[in-house]
Amino acid sequence: MPFRDDRIQIQLSPKEEIVFKRSFFTFVALLVVLSLALAACQPKPTEAPTQPPAQQEPTKAPEQPTATTAPEQPAAPAFEGMKVEAPNCDYGGELKSIEAVDAQTVKFTLCYPDPAFPSKVAFNVFAIVDSEYLAQVGGDSIKMSDAPVGTGPFKLKSWVRGDSITFEANPDYWGEKPKYQTLIFRWSEQSAQRLLELQSGQVDGIDNPAPEDFATIEADSNLQLIPRDPLNIFYIGFNVDLAPFNNEKVRQAFAMAIDRKKIVDNYYPEGSEVATVFVPPALKPGWSDANPWYEYNPEMAKQLLTEAGFDFNQEVKLSFRNVVRGYLPTPDKVAQEIQAQLAEIGVKVKLNQMESAAFIDSTAAGNEAFYLLGWGADYPDATNFYDYHFANDNNKQFGTLFPDIVEPIRKAAQISDPAERQKLYDEVNAKLKEHVPMIPVAHGASAVAFTASVKNAMTGPLSNEPFFIMDPGKDTLVWMQNGEPAAIYCPDETDGEALRACQQIFETLLLFKPGTAEAGPGLAESYTVNGDATEYVFTLRKGVKFHNGADLDANDVVASFKAQWDAKDPNHKGRTGTFEYFGAFFGAFLNAE
Known part of the structure; x- marks a missing residue:
């Protein structure tokens, strides 16, 4: 076909035309690729993409608000x-x-x-x-006892004064959670009542069954008896500032007049021991036989009282609480025995039974001249016994402290070497025997009892029963102890009934x-x-x-x-x-x- 004179006219054969078209299309494709490559190198378009590449500055003014530009939240205050x-x-x-x-x-x-x-x-x-x-x-x-706030496995649900305390399982407890929902504490001073309620299934566990009931419990396939080691001391205490016990010879005479072996043989369970010093034999350093206590000698006791000018016409008051403890399983019977033994040397004793909390408060304040008390270990070291009782300015029960007892006790507490500590404790025991602020009587074996259905039932030498790991096989576990707590917040308490309750919450x-x-x-x-x-x-x-x-x-x-x-x-x-x-x-x- 002819072209006008301003155009070049080329005539292609069919085969050449096909080659030409292929080359042309290839050329166009290369141009497209090259255009795309060049476009990638050009500046960003004015519409910023949703998420610009890192380190790419925007080319147009003001960014639209995004999460990265929102106001920062205030930082948590530093601890x-x-x-x-x-x-x-x-x-x-x-x-x-x-x-x-x-x-x-x-x-x-x-x-x-x-x-x-x-x-x-x-x-x-x-x-x-x-x-x-x-x-x-x-x-x-x-106030804290009404609504105690602790971290323990149980929380307080209610406290009906004079009747019971109800705890409920803490669902947010950090440790092993209780296997049941409700723990109830009840109490009775009478060991016979505690055993009866255990046998009848009204309660699942009891504290301190009477020594004469141990065999009965062991023979009952529905019950289990769990003994405690005798990590304790029962003693007869004096306030050395109050007459007639402000005379050292009077106190020494009373020490000779008490038949300690007779008391242990007649009123304590098997496994108990006559005390020769203030700490139990398991605590060494602390215990030794270097300075054993006075032998029973009523004739010498009466002679000493006469030398001291003791008035045999007076009546001395012996205060106690009728609450069973591992160190004193039958308080009323032991009080009567001491009354009878002192009568043999001509001393008239009036028994003064007090309510538990009132008794503890009164002895702690130094108001009781002559009393029955004891101590169970809070931790397994002699400092728990000696330091608390005889080198403690806050403990008024014995009256004025004796400097020659305080000094070696405090020195011993700061020494790690057992032999050096024991030398000091031997000094302490010699001085306790000389000054007689108390008469050590017994290290009492004791026990708890549970129904056989309670799994993981246990106690310990510190009377720290871990109720939270026990499994009663039902929704509620009922425990019966010897008395009602004075409080359920315990920094200012010394009574075991309160300490056990506090242990569940704190x-x-x-x-x-x-x-x-x-x-x-x-x-x-x-x-x-x-x-x-x-x-x-x-x-x-x-x-x-x-x-x-x-x-x-x-x-x-x-x-x-x-x-x-x-x-x-x-x-x-x-x-x-x-x-x-x-x-x-x-x-x-x-x-x-």
């Missing part, structure tokens, strides 16, 4: 750790400072070495409470392993101690909650200890304000007047 510190150690106590290093770390710095410190902080009067709630109730044990930095006197992890999962045992650092568990939903942190630990240690702390109230255990374990209060 402000509490610290309480004595200006120096001249105030007379063991603690130098307690510091919340961070939210999960607490450091205790001591004025002198204390190898027993871990066991001390495992005792449940040193339970950790929510610091805010503690401030709300002002450290008042009675927990300590370390906890005694079930059925033992061995301290292991508790609210603290671990701790470290320096070489001379003057600095203990505890690491708290994470995720532990109080019953009110508050999270456990290190400030709760500092506040809980400060409420006992610092006499001017607004939470230093308790029930009586005595805080005997703190004084016994850690010496003087901070800021005491």
